[in-house]
Amino acid sequence: MKVYILGSGIGGMSCAAVLANKGFEVTVLEQNSYFGGKAHRISEEGFEFDTGPCLLTYPNWFEELFNTCGKNLKDYLGYQRLDPITRYFLDNQHVDVASDIKQTAINFENKLGLKKIVFLNYIKRWVRIYNISEKIFLLNELKFNFFFLKNAFKWIFKAGVINIFTSVAYYNKVLKNKAVEKIMNRFATYTGSSPYKTPAFMNQLAIVEMINGGYYPKGGIHGISKALFKLCKDVGVEFQFNYKIDNIKHQSNLFKIYSKNEVIFSKYLVSNID
Ligand SMILES: Cc1cc2nc3c(=O)[nH]c(=O)nc-3n(C[C@H](O)[C@H](O)[C@H](O)COP(=O)(O)OP(=O)(O)OC[C@H]3O[C@@H](n4cnc5c(N)ncnc54)[C@H](O)[C@@H]3O)c2cc1C
CATH class of the missing domain: 1.10.287 (Helix Hairpins)
Structure with a gap:
């Protein structure tokens, strides 16, 4: 059975992988020339910047996703628990939020007087x-x-x-x-x-x-997008990049997906465009 997924962000690719693993014939339609959506990366003068998210929470949900597809997250992505998780700079001093909440409470008491x-x-x-x-x-x-x-x-x-x-x-x-x-x-x-x-x-x-807890995926958050893209490829998902959806209509039990050059008819559709 054919299903179209709109958007190749973390959400779209997660959904695509699960459905492909369940036996659907999955195609992801993405307006950009790259995958990842907000979790993309830009390179400038030898430096690399994650474009949106920077902190991973709930890595176990990614583990569950990969397990559902019969894979092991560790073969696709490494990550480590952060300690401290975040450092706040306030009026010439800084205070850390530690991975242990009791330590955070001690830091707040010692540095901020709470x-x-x-x-x-x-x-x-x-x-x-x-x-x-x-x-x-x-x-x-x-x-x-x-x-x-x-x-x-x-x-x-x-x-x-x-x-x-x-x-x-x-x-x-x-x-x-x-x-x-x-x-x-x-x-x-x-x-x-x-x-x-x-x-x-x-x-x-x-x-x-x-x-x-907060986690750092090795290679930054874009590492998650890369891991998901590889997972998708491994379970047979097809991608069409530079494919902008202009409109979607639902008529007579069929979705009509409009783009510049064509209209696709599909019984199944998952839209994860922002
Ligand atoms: C500045 C910032 C910081 C963040 N920090 C964190 C963080 O530290 N930790 C965290 O967990 N989350 C963070 N988030 C949230 C996280 O980035 C998002 O929840 C997540 O990336 C959303 O993924 P998604 O797949 O749902 O959507 P998106 O990543 O938005 O993917 C949607 C995709 O749909 C495509 N699309 C849109 N319109 C069309 C169209 N008409 N036709 C075809 N394709 C289309 C887009 O190009 C995109 O690829 C942050 C977000 C921002 C903006």
């Missing part, structure tokens, strides 16, 4: 909320049905209504420490949002990095 216990209690609360979100949303299929609504209400009840009606920056004032508030506000920008406008529940993104 009591360890205050920070650890703050983190404990968001770990609890994150764990609920992970179970309900991240590890479940997102379908807008009765079960989704039931779980969404459960989440609101457990996470607390206050986290929906206050902003990240407003909530973080509980820390009563401007420097640490600034650090914790940063996580709202993960989604390109402003901490002053984003609901406080986005604070749980801090848990992804501060508790679950």
